[in-house]
Amino acid sequence: MTSKAQPEQSASKKRRERERQEMRTRLLDAARVIASEEGWNAVTIRRIAGRLEYSAPILYQHFSSKEELLVELMMVGFAELAERLRLAAEGLPEGRLVAMAEAYWAFAFAAPELYQAMNGMDGVPFGTAETPREAKNAFRIFRIALQGIAEERGAELADPPGAVDTIWAFLHGCVSLAMAGRIAGGKERSRTLMLTALEPMFTAQLRD
Amino acid sequence: MTSKAQPEQSASKKRRERERQEMRTRLLDAARVIASEEGWNAVTIRRIAGRLEYSAPILYQHFSSKEELLVELMMVGFAELAERLRLAAEGLPEGRLVAMAEAYWAFAFAAPELYQAMNGMDGVPFGTAETPREAKNAFRIFRIALQGIAEERGAELADPPGAVDTIWAFLHGCVSLAMAGRIAGGKERSRTLMLTALEPMFTAQLRD
DNA sequence: TCAAAAATCTAACATTGTTAGCAATTAGAC
DNA sequence: GTCTAATTGCTAACAATGTTAGATTTTTGA
Numbered sequence: 001m002t003s004k005a006q007p008e009q010s011a012s013k014k015r016r017e018r019e020r021q022e023m024r025t026r027l028l029d030a031a032r033v034i035a036s037e038e039g040w041n042a043v044t045i046r047r048i049a050g051r052l053e054y055s056a057p058i059l060y061q062h063f064s065s066k067e068e069l070l071v072e073l074m075m076v077g078f079a080e081l082a083e084r085l086r087l088a089a090e091g092l093p094e095g096r097l098v099a100m101a102e103a104y105w106a107f108a109f110a111a112p113e114l115y116q117a118m119n120g121m122d123g124v125p126f127g128t129a130e131t132p133r134e135a136k137n138a139f140r141i142f143r144i145a146l147q148g149i150a151e152e153r154g155a156e157l158a159d160p161p162g163a164v165d166t167i168w169a170f171l172h173g174c175v176s177l178a179m180a181g182r183i184a185g186g187k188e189r190s191r192t193l194m195l196t197a198l199e200p201m202f203t204a205q206l207r208d
Numbered sequence: 209m210t211s212k213a214q215p216e217q218s219a220s221k222k223r224r225e226r227e228r229q230e231m232r233t234r235l236l237d238a239a240r241v242i243a244s245e246e247g248w249n250a251v252t253i254r255r256i257a258g259r260l261e262y263s264a265p266i267l268y269q270h271f272s273s274k275e276e277l278l279v280e281l282m283m284v285g286f287a288e289l290a291e292r293l294r295l296a297a298e299g300l301p302e303g304r305l306v307a308m309a310e311a312y313w314a315f316a317f318a319a320p321e322l323y324q325a326m327n328g329m330d331g332v333p334f335g336t337a338e339t340p341r342e343a344k345n346a347f348r349i350f351r352i353a354l355q356g357i358a359e360e361r362g363a364e365l366a367d368p369p370g371a372v373d374t375i376w377a378f379l380h381g382c383v384s385l386a387m388a389g390r391i392a393g394g395k396e397r398s399r400t401l402m403l404t405a406l407e408p409m410f411t412a413q414l415r416d
Numbered sequence: 417t418c419a420a421a422a423a424t425c426t427a428a429c430a431t432t433g434t435t436a437g438c439a440a441t442t443a444g445a446c
Numbered sequence: 447g448t449c450t451a452a453t454t455g456c457t458a459a460c461a462a463t464g465t466t467a468g469a470t471t472t473t474t475g476a
Contacts, residue, residue: 013443016442016443016453041333044431044432044433045432045433045434046431046432046433054455054456055455055456055457056433056434057434057435057455057456057457058454058455058456059433059434060434060435061453061454061455065433065434066432066433066434119384119388120329120330120331120388121328121329122328122333122334123328123331123332123333123334124331125249125330125331126330126331126388130389131389131390135390161392162397162401162404165385165391165392165398165401166382166401166402166404166405168381168385169378169381169382169384169385169391169401169402170377170378170381170405171381172381172384172385173376173377173378173379173380173381173382173384174374174377174381176327176377176380176381176384177373177376177377177380180327180328180334181337181338181339182339182343183373183377184369184373189370190373193370193373193374193377194374194377196370196374197374197378197409197412197413200408200409200411200412201405201408201409201412203408204405204408204409205405221474224422224473224474252462252463252464253463253464253465254462254463254464262424262425263424263425263426264464264465265424265425265426265465265466266423266424266425267464267465268465268466269422269423269424273464273465274463274464274465
């Protein structure tokens with residue numbers, strides 16, 4: 001624990017720290033807005049800074065590179081997805097499975113630019129090879145929810161982490177193809193197909 | 209029908225046309241090799257040309273832009289995938305479903321750089337909004353195979369195009385996450401999970 | 417042999433991410 | 447209040463990118 005022996009930072013120092021943090025957030029938001037309006041390949045350092053009426057190098061006082069900013073947005077995305085999944089998992093017992101899938105879908109299309117940053121789509125390079133902590137947390141929430149749903153049905157998952165990976169892969173595949181316009185019939189049909197296949201897919205994950 | 213009235217092109221003209229085509233292919237291959245060795249963000253026009261001991265602008269005598277080259281590689285990828293799926297669909301009746309999924313998986317990991325170009329991964333931007341003809345052909349082959357498999361079992365698909373989209377999305381999700389290193393346990397486990405969920409997923413697509 | 421066409425290069429352009437170095441502002445100690 | 451040190455932000459520049467213009471060489475077909 002941090003001891004009082006450490007010199008307390010002055011009020012102005014705290015204020016500056018807070019302002020720095022706010023600036024960081026504003027840079028992240030600016031990148032998101034540009035990406036959502038014109039796609040990720042319109043997101044340049046000069047445009048991010050310009051949107052806040054700063055010059056380009058300002059970014060390097062808050063991120064070591066453009067890639068680091070993208071990685072941070074990826075984590076923001078996984079954190080928001082985790083929160084949505086958590087809320088969906090709290091819902092009524094019946095229909096909770098569908099609610100989880102709907103939450104995943106709703107997140108992806110409420111913030112496509114975040115979803116793309118998280119999954120290396122639309123020209124966004126993967127900043128980190130390893131799976132970020134926030135992603136693992138989202139997976140954990142998903143796993144606990146699936147186990148709960150199985151339990152309510154008086155059953156259990158044969159391989160809980162495997163069930164999460166399998167269903168997650170399916171949801172990601174549906175969203176990914178739908179977002180890329182690769183599924184005839186558009187988003188509505190894609191969503192229906194996803195929700196239709198969800199229940200049998202889950203059932204197959206139960207121990208027999 | 210091409211009439212004899214059209215002036216026959218001279219032998220050297222034919223040769224030049226053939227050489228042009230070969231050069232085009234060599235440029236495509238060079239891009240693939242660089243991408244497979246160092247990833248797509250190492251693929252620059254100067255490097256593609258340099259690998260063939262040409263200077264950069266040579267590319268513009270064969271493609272109108274870098275993007276066009278990527279789109280062409282995307283089509284090459286879908287054509288090769290379609291061929292693999294076709295071969296898998298010709299196999300023995302029992303296990304044909306698994307063979308299709310294995311063919312999809314094998315293609316993706318035999319040529320990850322192609323798979324990435326096809327699906328806008330690893331920093332490759334989507335060149336075309338609309339689904340390319342070659343992709344639709346691969347879907348068609350897949351659909352016919354699934355219908356055949358259902359028929360062998362004395363059943364039929366409730367919604368053939370829907371079944372294709374659904375299962376395709378699942379396969380893509382599995383490959384996509386596995387390729388990005390997002391599935392714990394690596395490729396072997398990812399592949400097993402995919403094949404395990406495949407059969408119940410297909411069964412759910414049959415008319416009841 | 418010669419003019420037209422094709423192939424290929426060098427040089428340049430604007431834009432990208434990034435860094436160096438300077439100017440202005442602010443902080444905190446005396 | 448004043449002075450030094452730190453912070454903040456800018457301009458200018460860098461190399462690398464995709465792309466184009468223009469010149470030059472090579473090839474073609476008569």
